[in-house]
Amino acid sequence: MLVTMLSTGTRGDTQPFIALGIELKKIGYRVRIAASESYRDLVEGYGFEYAPMRGDVAKILESGVVKDADSPLKFFTSLNFKNDDLVSLMIGGQEDMHKACEGADAIVYHPGATLGYFAAKEMGIPSILASPFPMTPTNEYPAIIFYDRLRLGKAVNKLTHHIFEKGFWKMANMGVKKYWIQKYGKLPAGFKNPYPKQRTATHPTITSLSSGVFPVPADWPEHVHAFGYWFIEDQSDYKPSRKVEEFLKGGEPPIYIGFGSVGDKTNAAEATDMVVKALKRNGMRGIINAGGGMEERESTKDILYVKSVPHEWLFPQLSAVVHHGGAGTTAASLRSGVPQVVIPFGNDQFAWGKRMVELGVSGGSIPRKELSADKLAEAITMTQSGVIQDKAKELGVKVRAEKGALKSAELIHKTIENYYKKERV
Template structure:
């Protein structure tokens, strides 16, 4: 079958779908992932077809306007909606439709605005999908997309209304596109239930583990959450100097913030270097887009732009990271204790949840970073036996799950049911 997967965002929004798409290809399906142009090589190198979407969230997050918006300022968000965000959304809608016209099955992330409308137009089997449980309302936890947590079941369920409120800003663009491009007469409003099409619930698939996030039995058979969608390991040849660094001393601590731009990366790096020195530890900095640049390498510090987490994390003593879903999953898979420094989006949710299940120290936000706070967290990371034992125990459970296989079985069953 021709399956189109629609997703936009950063690496963490794309990699799980590449893993799922690759396995669907192995099952005999014709799979195309529709996402930002900068992921073309990554998608195709994993055996999945690619269709470009003119949306580059990495570029946006690195721009001055993007950094101000990611700081959470309502004024900055409002100022840039018409000049920056709206044109980007219009291009995205055009590209997603162009890539999906011949689809027989549609899998889309909520961030790919237009997935719901395309499915409504084509009248084909459709699945809502995400690496974290932000779609189906539940009383068990607050919507992970929100930067706070509520200890109230009723309010937790209500918090999922935020998804519709976020969409409301784009209804004018979406409804114009629905009418002029898709030929759909009815408009989407705040009262539209975007979990239902033609009176039927849209099946939901989550790429995360019920070992670390509780499955709500009230979701019933409409939701699949069977385990993380890990990308199959490829052979990766590490630089010789990295191999020599690892051989020269004790296992290091991995430190990285992926696409999250630090406000003062030089200061943060200096704090890390001093904290590592004072605790007698070694560190590997994964610079990514954080702004932490190359530093003079020595026996205790190594800096690398990017590196497969599945290769590095098992070789470390612990992991300090931003709390992205993909990085968190990789740390869990490796069975390593972690310190999470959350910035935005679902990162506070992961930080709270990892502390709750006993695999992470208390979170540390950028404004609270100092040499002393890093020293305290590093000591706990390495000396708390309960953290280490819990991380290793959970890793055994996670590595025994067959998340992708069971998700694909769920997809096949729902497709059969929809065709009856």
């Protein structure tokens, strides 16, 4: 049987789907992953069928059509829908996703790929909403983009989730709406927010989330699940470059600094200067991930510039991780058991920054607009305290033990199996 997975966004959005796919392949499924052309090699490198999606995510982020979103209001207006090229790309992406669903027996989709729900409904097959962040309403904590804001009680907590759900749907539905009308001349049957409908036995929700980070809310419906983060557990096939291997062996464990796919290239020199100064003030070695607003420079005895090294492999060998607060990078940092510092740029990153401080595994959360060499140096110093290191190790043990990708794949298998048993009856 074939499972199609619809990913959107950056590598941090795509890699957890690869982790799920690895576990589904072990059960016996064929797996097809639709993702940005940027990640073709990543998907095919793990032996999956790659379904192309138009657009290079890195180039789109660099183009400026996605605006900074450092507040809930800005989050809902972060996509420039007046940009004709972006709208055309969105419609083309929906067509690519629809094509990727052809012949599938089930569809697993990212919250930004809501076409997955309507395609599954059209085809009469189960759909699974696979979210990298908690988005099912609860009164236990606010929605992810409101998490670092003023707390006003349980009723307001739940209200923020409904606002987030509706706002996210408003952003996600435009491409689906335009594509479906263009293809069929009308909207899909029952064209409404699909997220609340993904809470049944045949249409469940799974979240890549550790209960050690956010306990599973008691008021979540029965068919909403969070078994743990989705990691690519086996990194034994990865062979680092000689320069990475030699650098790691050449002294005390270094600090990693990387901002993922986000960041303004016009400020790359300034950002890199700040990072280098902060490392020097602490007398620490560093690995700087060039890209995402960081320059690639000539490596030195104490600083190594890299392009791409798997986080699951690299992070456990470090003394701390400084990152932008993407859900995937935050999870990889937690898994490694080393302390972290979050430099949020926008969206859900502020929430992860605040939560890491609350859990006691972080030297601080510094918004990118407020970053300085002094503040970063101070936060890095904090990560070396025994209390923070011990808490990071303790939480790392819990996160690694959860086997979230395996349990989530088993839930997907159970959903498919039960669905087709009923079909045969």
